[in-house]
Amino acid sequence: MSPSTVKERTEVISVVCSLSVSEMASDVKALEEQIMEKVQQSGREFYAKVFAAFQQRWLQEAGRDYTAVRWRSINQVTPFGLLRLPVRVVRKRGKTQGGYF
Numbered sequence: 001m002s003p004s005t006v007k008e009r010t011e012v013i014s015v016v017c018s019l020s021v022s023e024m025a026s027d028v029k030a031l032e033e034q035i036m037e038k039v040q041q042s043g044r045e046f047y048a049k050v051f052a053a054f055q056q057r058w059l060q061e062a063g064r065d066y067t068a069v070r071w072r073s074i075n076q077v078t079p080f081g082l083l084r085l086p087v088r089v090v091r092k093r094g095k096t097q098g099g100y101f
Contacts, residue, residue: 015049066090
């Protein structure tokens with residue numbers, strides 16, 4: 001496919017995550033470690049929620065060709081480490097056996 005035939009489109013996916021530091025650290029280094037762990041934790045949560053929202057949007061758009069069968073989880077290496085992400089198992093409409101994606 002040549003670059004001139006590729007059509008790009010922008011999708012907006014919105015998810016919400018929050019984080020808080022519940023106890024005051026004893027020193028600056030401990031505070032920094034606490035903040036970094038909370039940021040990593042929030043990043044993992046955000047990544048999983050965006051992944052699920054993306055799949056849900058895809059299924060809405062492809063709903064005339066595919067139907068959702070169930071949710072599963074997969075292990076995926078992400079910028080935040082190994083995560084267990086939600087995945088929709090879908091099937092081509094009209095199939096009674098096989099056809100899973």
